[in-house]
Amino acid sequence: MRKSVIAIIIIVLVVLYSSIFVVKEGERGITLQFSKVVRDEDNKPQVYEPGLHFKIPLIESVKTLDARIQTMDNQADRFVTKEKKDLIVDSYIKWRISDFSRYYLATGGGDISQAEVLLKRKFSDRLRSEIGRLDVKDIVTDSRGRLTSEVREALNSGSAGTEDEVETPAADDAIAKAAERVAAETNGKIPVVNPNSMAALGIEVVDVRIKQINLPTEVSEAIFSRMRAEREAVARRHRSQGQEEAEKLRAAADYEVTRTLAESERQALILRGEGDAEAAKLFADAFSQDPDFYAFIRSLRAYEGSFQSNQDVMVLSPDSDFFRFMKSPGNSTR
Template sequence: MAKAAFILPGVFLLGALALSSVFVVDEREKVLVLQFGQVRQEINTPGLGFKIPLIQEVVRYEDRILGLPTQPLEVTPLDDRRLVVDAFARWRIVNLVDFREAVGPGGTDAAQSRLDRIINAAIREVLGSVPSGAVLSEDRTGLMNKIRDIARREAASLGVDVIDVRLTRTDLPDQNLAATFARMRAEREREAADEIARGNEAASRVRATADRTVVEVTSEARKQAEVIRGEADAQRNAIYAEAFGRDPEFFAFTRSLTAYDRALTAGNSSIVMSPDSTFFTYLRSEQPPVPALAAPQD
């Protein structure tokens, strides 16, 4: 009985030691086996692993791609317009031994802190070498690739690989927004004033051309009207002259009738003249002479 009392605790102790020497490696992680703080084994494949109980310890690290959102950072591009920039990086542990030696027991949190400083420095370096227009444009792929390459080179000593860096926000500082908006508004107003001035100038040219065309057309029309009127007057005078030459007496008679018609129309002003006036020559005669039309001459 006394021997059994010693054997059972020993069996339990051996079983506990055996169980503590076995560990499982998940497919989403990598494992380092440390002995007194020194790396003794690196396991990168999933499955069972073994360690010396009480002497060795297992440290687990993520084998997946990790994300790192950076804090908002003020940068000054070439044109001295300050911008607030933040980014998002994706990274992965590629060398466990170097990673352990670089960050020590701090693990992923310590690596994130150091990566944040590395990426911020790369952002300042790249964005400080270009004007703000390039930073604020929609196509920033080239800038982000440069930031990634610099961060990858600097982070290689940590045993990690920076897979990608994306600029998530590029804005003006709050204190500069009002001044920037005012400057943009002034620029737009100046452009609008220039466009209005150019439009007014073009309208003035069109209006002047139209006015000149009106004057030219009107002058030409008047000239043609005067020519036609002169030709008509000349033709009328020729007809009158020809008619007068054929029968002057009949011509004088018709002219007198026309004068009577105009003078004796109702509503005209009253006239007072002697009855024996020459105006009433054809009205005074008892049988006014009615000259015959002269025969046309061959």
């Protein structure tokens, strides 16, 4: 009896343990019954919020899915603008699961890599078509925000089938097949959504951002070479203008120096002439007062200039007037 009670308690504990499951914060859980998503009377899947929950053991299983916003970094790719110019665009996408049941069925059991592959193909096609409508100036200016918003709305809502709407067949076919698989597994008992939108995969695109836009290497090198040539031409022009200005300044300085020197020399000659004239006038005024004294002084200067040493010899007539002041007073004629 006691063993039976223990066995019953163990069985109850095992069943209780098997019927309890925990959904962590940031996750959501859906119940599967024989690999089929359990739905309520309104045909809505049972989605469990974070916390402690119960399920039917051995019959029901729980699949937890990440409910947080996911970030998908896209590899930089080449895009062609309206002007037929190539751009290298680096971007990323923020997305999350909006319909857990549809997401689980469309991605083959909630495989995030498969979801990102489909999302990346759709995003790449959509971004390529949107960039093809704009020129480079619109893309790198304020139109970039409008571009990403239009891409996000197009991913969430899908194409409307209008004539202006671009087609993305590569991604649309893959998403349409996933939508058909979901419809087949649910027997068409779920709301119909646009098969060209990410809603067909149970995904909502939260944000689309372009990190940077670059030109291809060959184009960048050509642009840089042209810019370098233009800058060198400007530098040569400025250099030649500088040399021309330098020559002008040098010529003006040389002219000013020559003119200043000539003017200074002219003023010096004028002053020297005026000084000589003033000196001659003073001498004339001074010597006119006593002509004999003036004659005597001039003779002394002549003697001083003639006899530089004791070896000097002069041959003159004895009655020469040159030595008249060297004669004795008695022999002087005056």
